[in-house]
Amino acid sequence: MIVMLSVILLNYNQPDMTIDCIEYLLKNKTYYKDFEIIVIDNGSKDDSVVKLTNIANKYNLCFINNKENLGFAEGNNAGMRVARGEWILLLNNDTVFKEGFILKMAEAAMDNPDAAAIGPKIYYYDVPSKVWYSGGKITKYYNFIDDTSNENEHYKQVEWITGCALMINKKALEKVGLLDKDFFMYNEDVDWCIRARKAGLNLIYTPFAEIWHIGSKTTTENFKKSFQIYYGYRNKLFIIMKNSNGFEYINLIFVTLSGICLRIIESVMKGNFDSAKGYWFAMIDGLRYKPKKRFLQ
Numbered sequence: 001m002i003v004m005l006s007v008i009l010l011n012y013n014q015p016d017m018t019i020d021c022i023e024y025l026l027k028n029k030t031y032y033k034d035f036e037i038i039v040i041d042n043g044s045k046d047d048s049v050v051k052l053t054n055i056a057n058k059y060n061l062c063f064i065n066n067k068e069n070l071g072f073a074e075g076n077n078a079g080m081r082v083a084r085g086e087w088i089l090l091l092n093n094d095t096v097f098k099e100g101f102i103l104k105m106a107e108a109a110m111d112n113p114d115a116a117a118i119g120p121k122i123y124y125y126d127v128p129s130k131v132w133y134s135g136g137k138i139t140k141y142y143n144f145i146d147d148t149s150n151e152n153e154h155y156k157q158v159e160w161i162t163g164c165a166l167m168i169n170k171k172a173l174e175k176v177g178l179l180d181k182d183f184f185m186y187n188e189d190v191d192w193c194i195r196a197r198k199a200g201l202n203l204i205y206t207p208f209a210e211i212w213h214i215g216s217k218t219t220t221e222n223f224k225k226s227f228q229i230y231y232g233y234r235n236k237l238f239i240i241m242k243n244s245n246g247f248e249y250i251n252l253i254f255v256t257l258s259g260i261c262l263r264i265i266e267s268v269m270k271g272n273f274d275s276a277k278g279y280w281f282a283m284i285d286g287l288r289y290k291p292k293k294r295f296l297q
Helices: 015-030 046-058 071-082 101-111 171-176 188-198 218-220 225-245 246-269 273-287
Strands: 006-013 034-043 062-066 088-089 095-097 118-126 131-133 136-138 144-146 165-169 203-213
Touching: 006 015, 006 071, 006 095, 006 101, 015 034, 015 101, 034 046, 034 071, 034 218, 046 062, 071 088, 088 101, 088 136, 101 118, 101 131, 101 165, 101 171, 101 203, 118 188, 136 188, 165 188, 188 203, 188 225, 188 246, 225 246, 246 273
Parallel strands: 006 034, 006 088, 034 062, 118 203
Antiparallel strands: 088 165, 095 203, 118 131, 118 165, 136 144
16 A cells, blocks of 8 residues: 655755755655655755745745744754655654665554554665664653664564654644654654554664764854754653653662763863853753753844
8 A cells, every 4th residue: 555755854054965855855856755854944044945945935835934944853854844745754854864764664564554664774874884873762751762683684663763764643633742842953863753553653773774973064064063962851851751750760860960070070181161051051940841942042
């Protein structure tokens, strides 16, 4: 049975990279035609809107212009709300893949129709043979690590799938909901996967679909390191607060805050005051569950 896919590309000040990704997707039409491309600009400050409007008109793509930076979570949510596909693939624009990638993702969807989401095998772009993601596990301290257990390279159930290439079953959205916009950036994929598993749904990794990830071009080229520190650690605290209680909560908070405090001291001693600010506000806002937007400039 053929399934319809929607592929969402989120852009922020990276129009040329996004256009390259669109071109890769269009080449996939040779092998699998039943998918739409939804291009979203997330409040870019350059000429992204003009360039992406032109290519969307040229290829009859769906284009959404968010007037401000809504973050990864709500930016992608805007696309999921209008997606027509039975499966919705959130795909980073800094990815490279072969012409059969979409076909392999569609086959995985047809082989696993009851899965909440499916994620492909991901390699480092700079080291093409080195695996970046092959399924995810969540430790008792809510560290999100790679699952290397699949030696035979078959479909396997995993605990989380990276938002770099996260294909969500639209039926699962009815039970799980969209990405949590409070997270803005980082760990929103883990949070969604935790909610999916709590709803009794499975997450599947497929080794048969492969992509190569260039790696965080949007954040490294547009924001300071404090941006990554703040949202990464704050959102980890958000996940702990949403998923633990009692002694487990106390233990997790103690361990996480101890680590953050050590990093603050280390940053100050090295003169990295901007990084220290990132850790500090991550701790303050995370403990209060305050989804503030910081370090965007």
